[in-house]
Amino acid sequence: MTVNQQWLIARQPRGPLRPSDFTWRESPLEPLGPGMVRTRVLYAWLDPTNRVWFSRGSYLPPLVVGDVMRAVCIGVVEESNNPALQPGTTVTGFMGWQTRSTSDGSDLTVLPELPGLPLTAHFGLLSHIGLAAYHGVVDIGRPQPGQTVVVSAAAGAVGSLAGQIAKIAGARVIGIAGGPEKCRRITEDLGFDAAIDYKGEDVVAALRRLCPDGVDVYFDNVGGAVLDAVLGEINDFGRVVACGMIGEYDESGQGHVFTNLSNLVNRRTTLQGFIVLDHLDLVEVAYPRLLDWHAAGRLQYAVDVVDGLENVPAALGRLFEGTNSGKLIARISTDEGADAR
Amino acid sequence: MTVNQQWLIARQPRGPLRPSDFTWRESPLEPLGPGMVRTRVLYAWLDPTNRVWFSRGSYLPPLVVGDVMRAVCIGVVEESNNPALQPGTTVTGFMGWQTRSTSDGSDLTVLPELPGLPLTAHFGLLSHIGLAAYHGVVDIGRPQPGQTVVVSAAAGAVGSLAGQIAKIAGARVIGIAGGPEKCRRITEDLGFDAAIDYKGEDVVAALRRLCPDGVDVYFDNVGGAVLDAVLGEINDFGRVVACGMIGEYDESGQGHVFTNLSNLVNRRTTLQGFIVLDHLDLVEVAYPRLLDWHAAGRLQYAVDVVDGLENVPAALGRLFEGTNSGKLIARISTDEGADAR
Numbered sequence: 001m002t003v004n005q006q007w008l009i010a011r012q013p014r015g016p017l018r019p020s021d022f023t024w025r026e027s028p029l030e031p032l033g034p035g036m037v038r039t040r041v042l043y044a045w046l047d048p049t050n051r052v053w054f055s056r057g058s059y060l061p062p063l064v065v066g067d068v069m070r071a072v073c074i075g076v077v078e079e080s081n082n083p084a085l086q087p088g089t090t091v092t093g094f095m096g097w098q099t100r101s102t103s104d105g106s107d108l109t110v111l112p113e114l115p116g117l118p119l120t121a122h123f124g125l126l127s128h129i130g131l132a133a134y135h136g137v138v139d140i141g142r143p144q145p146g147q148t149v150v151v152s153a154a155a156g157a158v159g160s161l162a163g164q165i166a167k168i169a170g171a172r173v174i175g176i177a178g179g180p181e182k183c184r185r186i187t188e189d190l191g192f193d194a195a196i197d198y199k200g201e202d203v204v205a206a207l208r209r210l211c212p213d214g215v216d217v218y219f220d221n222v223g224g225a226v227l228d229a230v231l232g233e234i235n236d237f238g239r240v241v242a243c244g245m246i247g248e249y250d251e252s253g254q255g256h257v258f259t260n261l262s263n264l265v266n267r268r269t270t271l272q273g274f275i276v277l278d279h280l281d282l283v284e285v286a287y288p289r290l291l292d293w294h295a296a297g298r299l300q301y302a303v304d305v306v307d308g309l310e311n312v313p314a315a316l317g318r319l320f321e322g323t324n325s326g327k328l329i330a331r332i333s334t335d336e337g338a339d340a341r
Numbered sequence: 342m343t344v345n346q347q348w349l350i351a352r353q354p355r356g357p358l359r360p361s362d363f364t365w366r367e368s369p370l371e372p373l374g375p376g377m378v379r380t381r382v383l384y385a386w387l388d389p390t391n392r393v394w395f396s397r398g399s400y401l402p403p404l405v406v407g408d409v410m411r412a413v414c415i416g417v418v419e420e421s422n423n424p425a426l427q428p429g430t431t432v433t434g435f436m437g438w439q440t441r442s443t444s445d446g447s448d449l450t451v452l453p454e455l456p457g458l459p460l461t462a463h464f465g466l467l468s469h470i471g472l473a474a475y476h477g478v479v480d481i482g483r484p485q486p487g488q489t490v491v492v493s494a495a496a497g498a499v500g501s502l503a504g505q506i507a508k509i510a511g512a513r514v515i516g517i518a519g520g521p522e523k524c525r526r527i528t529e530d531l532g533f534d535a536a537i538d539y540k541g542e543d544v545v546a547a548l549r550r551l552c553p554d555g556v557d558v559y560f561d562n563v564g565g566a567v568l569d570a571v572l573g574e575i576n577d578f579g580r581v582v583a584c585g586m587i588g589e590y591d592e593s594g595q596g597h598v599f600t601n602l603s604n605l606v607n608r609r610t611t612l613q614g615f616i617v618l619d620h621l622d623l624v625e626v627a628y629p630r631l632l633d634w635h636a637a638g639r640l641q642y643a644v645d646v647v648d649g650l651e652n653v654p655a656a657l658g659r660l661f662e663g664t665n666s667g668k669l670i671a672r673i674s675t676d677e678g679a680d681a682r
Contacts, residue, residue, distance in 0.1 A: 255598030
């Protein structure tokens with residue numbers, strides 16, 4: 001008898017997600033009903049947006065106690081009563097923190113083959129990560145050659161791609177990241193023109209030094225005090241790409257009093273928020289370009305793989321501490337048939 | 342000998358503009374140089390944005406001690422060594438708080454005749470006021486029929502036009518204004534669907550009651566706590582028109598801690614700031630429509646005229662207290678030739 005292993009939500013989290021917010025359950029798999037599809041989960045991605053899903057007013061229904069923890073996953077169809085999804089097909093969808101997921105298949109998307117790339121490239125280079133960076137830079141930020149682009153959380157999965165895409169567009173790119181190693185990585189390995197270590201230097205002073213002609217495009221992954229600092233240096237007709245979490249709270253948990261919001265008017269700034277789920281139709285345009293840029297050595301990505309479903313809640317800590325190096329992914333199970341592609 | 346009367350800036354203001362921030366000067370007019378134009382100032386407008394002009398990082402060079410106080414004015418050319426501007430021509434430009442203005446004429450725009458309307462209609466219905474309301478609603482806010490539009494400072498010059506234009510576009514329009522008389526005026530006289538008296542009721546509760554389906558477009562004239570409140574109710578793909586002053590400070594002078602900025606992402610909101618000076622090319626499109634709507638009785642405007650240059654600094658108090666009824670305008674001098682048109 002096959003058992004399904006799951007992490008359920010044990011309580012409404014307060015502050016960052018903690019292992020004690022989840023509870024482990026093992027239960028036998030039910031026989032598969034008519035029209036249904038059973039998927040074996042291969043990879044789950046861990047992301048700061050996981051925390052947002054507990055909030056009312058998020059872009060998805062809020063998670064509640066007793067739910068399987070939500071996650072975007074890659075899986076392989078193991079058993080199917082749906083002729084559109086044959087066993088062995090590699091799919092993506094919100095399968096969650098569990099070893100087996102069952103649905104009618106309407107929530108699953110078949111993944112294209114990526115010759116020469118591991119399955120995890122879907123998460124590190126394509127998928128929501130790649131689409132967010134692509135859409136944010138190419139469609140919203142629209143940097144012109146020679147313009148100055150600032151990216152926050154620049155060593156993160158989206159930020160590192162966004163900065164590299166802005167470089168491909170011919171912009172001068174300044175990344176804001178936490179700590180000397182991340183700053184070294186984005187400048188030396190990823191080709192950013194300069195880095196600001198927000199943990200080690202005054203962001204306002206560094207922006208003024210590194211952006212003497214102001215900031216044309218700000219790709220914002222953090223909100224709060226960093227958003228306020230960049231708004232102080234934004235140029236006329238500047239654009240703010242509001243991606244992912246726009247925090248009104250600083251790391252201390254204190255609300256931030258903005259002092260530069262009036263520049264939204266004075267500098268005729270457009271701030272545009274977006275959720276990548278609204279733009280999945282971009283796959284056809286964005287994926288070939290992202291893959292081409294990667295193949296040409298102009299767009300690097302990194303994944304940081306945690307092994308085993310049992311280790312997932314503890315791994316979240318690295319996410320909120322910012323100690324992961326690359327897109328954090330959990331390997332839930334391996335399968336030579338699907339995984340070796 | 343003709344004397345020029347002027348209000349000069351006496352000191353850098355702190356808080357709202359006060360009469361003591363200005364000093365009176367009378368001096369004889371110099372003979373007019375080659376290529377120059379002398380204008381007699383008829384009307385000056387008084388506006389909350391006057392205060393913004395003292396700030397660095399505003400959209401115009403900051404005013405400093407010793408400058409003639411800046412104001413958008415209507416004047417009539419009195420003497421001219423510039424063949425393009427003949428005496429008797431009615432013009433508009435930044436002439437300032439003075440009875441005579443001298444320049445090479447490059448800063449002046451000839452005003453079109455408005456058959457059947459007084460000269461002050463340029464300020465109440467057209468000019469920066471009308472263009473700001475038109476551009477903000479028609480080009481940025483773009484409300485669809487049946488959508489919900491919220492306007493702050495709704496009894497003000499721009500806000501009252503913006504709300505009426507949104508009604509013309511078929512939207513449901515809620516105005517936020519201070520005090521029962523302003524709320525009565527925008528609903529009973531100007532056709533707004535409902536009003537929120539921010540001085541007398543909780544804005545968040547009133548928004549939830551009056552906008553049960555959320556807010557699609559917010560025409561923001563105030564920023565701060567009201568912006569934050571409306572962001573709490575903004576719908577997916579909502580639009581914020583950031584017009585004029587977007588305050589980060591409340592009336593108390595305290596910075597506001599925003600709690601709903603994350604909705605800019607969660608609700609995929611676009612916030613766009615603009616300065617009407619960038620859109621003066623809209624005159625050809627907007628003026629005929631504004632005049633037609635006014636002639637058809639669908640768009641009312643109000644002006645509140647203060648008499649005499651000497652009374653201008655004291656009149657500013659009414660602006661910051663919000664006790665003016667309609668666009669506040671100072672009559673600097675009268676001329677039957679120009680004024681009676």
